[in-house]
Amino acid sequence: MNEIILNLEKNSDQPLYIQLYVYLREEIRANRIKKGTKLPSIRHLAKHLSVSKITIDNAYQQLLVEGYIESRQRSGMYVL
Numbered sequence: 001m002n003e004i005i006l007n008l009e010k011n012s013d014q015p016l017y018i019q020l021y022v023y024l025r026e027e028i029r030a031n032r033i034k035k036g037t038k039l040p041s042i043r044h045l046a047k048h049l050s051v052s053k054i055t056i057d058n059a060y061q062q063l064l065v066e067g068y069i070e071s072r073q074r075s076g077m078y079v080l
Contacts, residue, residue, distance in 0.1 A: 004040065008049060016051055017058035024059065028068050028079055039069065039077040 006023050008016050027033040039045075042060065046053045060077055063069045069077045 004045065004048065006049065008051065017055045017062070020049070020051075020055065020059040021062045024063060025066075025068060028063075033079055035079050037079045038075075039079070041076060 004023075006020065008019050010016065012019065024033070024039075033039075039060070040048070042053050042056045046056045049056075060069065064071060064077070068080060070080055071077055
């Protein structure tokens with residue numbers, strides 16, 4: 001997967017995890033993140049975006065609940 005280029009607005013009224021979730025959802029919908037693509041690990045993406053792992057996990061969980069991604073045990077998150 002290409003590196004995620006996203007400027008999270010830390011002073012926004014919108015929580016960081018929602019900003020990330022919306023960004024990833026739109027990238028998936030527009031097919032810029034292709035089906036079967038493995039998303040970055042929570043730890044890696046948290047470090048890359050300078051946010052907590054909880055922020056990344058919350059965004060991924062929302063994508064998971066809405067059916068945009070799947071969790072593969074011991075492997076990671078993949079786009080559906």
